[in-house]
Amino acid sequence: MAVVAPTTGAPLRASEINRRGLLAGLTLAPALAVMPPAANAADRWEILHARFERAAEAALTFHETVYQVERERIDAMAGEQPPLWFEHTTRSGQTARFAVVPGKQFPFASPLLDRLHDEAAANWEAWRERDDRVERDPRWLAVDREMSRLWDVENDARVALMHEPAPHGRALALKVQLAIANDDLWDEDRVALLEDVRRMAV
Known part of the structure; x- marks a missing residue:
């Protein structure tokens, strides 16, 4: 009954399928609105990169230490699904x-x-x-909500990072790595990468 999360490689319930992919189209306004002033493009990139790394680590840690434990507890309470x-x-x-x-x-x-x-x-x-x-267990619902919140924060940070112009080759390499980590190349990622390549090729 589980699938794999695009970034963490962790199992998810079927009800969560495609949620991460759909979030990729969200506006960048909330993420950019809190962006502190940076001296130059490289500084701005480093700030966004650090923000994404923190968000990804927080989501992964919570998933491995809390979410999976609760998911196993809930699955054990329900028992193995019999075949149809x-x-x-x-x-x-x-x-x-x-x-x-x-x-x-x-x-x-x-x-x-x-x-x-x-x-x-x-x-x-x-x-x-x-x-x-x-599935209506209060403790599980609280953990599931927190997991969704952390994934939302990670996704917002990823979107902001992908849409920030890469100031150097290392930044572009990281953006390519993030883009190809998904099964399909998202349209937003494709556009951002092409803009980077065109700008660096001049």
Whole structure:
């Protein structure tokens, strides 16, 4: 039931899929509004870079030391998700797999298959009810909110850094590294990198 976070490589619930990618299109105004005055472009870059590094480290540390621990606790309370299928082996030794459709209205040709299906469906429904219940656990909800907040801060810092003109080759290399860390190159990153390359090529 987990996927991988783009920056930290950490598992996420399915409900969090695409959240990080969608945040990439947010405005830069909040991040830039608190940008302290810098003597030059290199100083400004270093400030933004340090801000991103702190945010990324804070998110990663919280994920590894708090979020994962709570996620494992919640998953243990819900138990392992049962499969939405069951198998039946005939007297001839042939095994067939049948899909489980909770609340199905059509019967199988065999009363035995009906019973096996209904048992598997009942197990899955019981797990789903447990999972829904533990997902509302107050301690888990607080941890999940804090994790989302830290990821938002990290993403805002990353967006601000990517949109800051790279003042030297090392900065450009870091921006390329951040951009290609994702499965797909975000449009905003592509535009920022092309602007850097054009400016440095002059």
